[in-house]
Structures are given as structure tokens and as C-alpha cells.
Amino acid sequence: MNTIDEVYQWFSDIATVGGFAYILVGFMAAHLVNWAWCKMRHKPFKVPWHYAGIAIGCVAIIITVLQSSQAYNTAKTTAMEVQQCQREFNTILRTRAKIAEENDNWSQIQRKALGDWLFEILYPPPNILQLRLENPNSPAYQQWAVDITSKYSRIIQQAQAEQDANLKERAEHPLPEPTCGK
Numbered sequence: 141m142n143t144i145d146e147v148y149q150w151f152s153d154i155a156t157v158g159g160f161a162y163i164l165v166g167f168m169a170a171h172l173v174n175w176a177w178c179k180m181r182h183k184p185f186k187v188p189w190h191y192a193g194i195a196i197g198c199v200a201i202i203i204t205v206l207q208s209s210q211a212y213n214t215a216k217t218t219a220m221e222v223q224q225c226q227r228e229f230n231t232i233l234r235t236r237a238k239i240a241e242e243n244d245n246w247s248q249i250q251r252k253a254l255g256d257w258l259f260e261i262l263y264p265p266p267n268i269l270q271l272r273l274e275n276p277n278s279p280a281y282q283q284w285a286v287d288i289t290s291k292y293s294r295i296i297q298q299a300q301a302e303q304d305a306n307l308k309e310r311a312e313h314p315l316p317e318p319t320c321g322k
Contacts, residue, residue, distance in 0.1 A: 160203065229320075
């Protein structure tokens, strides 16, 4: 603890109801001693009330300043914790959004490949359509259908493999939960 913190803590301890009561008791004890001293010397005792007012005013100002300072420091610390928490959440949200975007991208590739395959099978090029119309069991037509199916199957399987690899990677390296300063 540095010196400024120690002084601040000392003043903070004074700036409480108990601390104020001790100051008041001390002030009254000083007047009692002054009264006893005056009685022993046979001098008239005069209460310097203007000094009491100044002392009470100073104590009130010190208490107000210290409590305001403490409230400011608490608010400042809370604001910093909230900012850190917000940064953690934003980082996690961006990371999760990127993961979701990657997964969506691979899903779109799979859907597009499936749609393209279905379109080509239903609407083949004119020369293949002619083969199908002439003889649906034609080896050339069947080979074309196998080739087209293999082409799109590879695309779909590659996209699925990438999704599976991403899922495995995420399972092995899960995203941290935000701690929010705790």
C-alpha cells in the first residue's frame, strides 16, 4: 500500500459516524480540560464557540470530500469493470459469429452442389438428353450420370469434411466464457 492510499484510508476511517463521534468527544474533552484549567487558576472560562464552528465545518467538509472521492472511485472502478466485460463479450460474439459464418458457408456449398447436381440430372445437356431419350440404359448416358454424381458428391463430401474438422477443432478448443472481471 502506498503512502497516498494509507492517508486516504486514514481519512476514510475518520469520515464515518464513529470517527465523527470520536472527534466530537475529543473536542468536548479538550473543553473540559480547558474548563478545569481555568477553575484551578481562578480565571473565567469562556467557550470559544467560533472555534468549535470552524472545527465542525472543517470536519463536515472533509467528510463530504472523502465520501465524494470514495463514490467517484467506486463508480470509476465499476465503469472499468463494465468496459472490460463488454470487451470480453464483444470478442466472444465476434469469434462465435465467425464460426457460424464458416459453418453457413460450408452448408451453402453443400446445398448449391446438391441443387446443381439435381438440375443437371433433370436437365442434361442436349447431347446427353438425346442419349437418354433414345436409350435410358445407354452406357454413355449412365457414365455421364455417374460422372456428374461423383463430381457433386466430392464437393459435398469435401464441404462436410471441412465442417466436421471445424466441429472437432471447436470441441478441442472451446471458446472461453466471459468472466466479466470475476
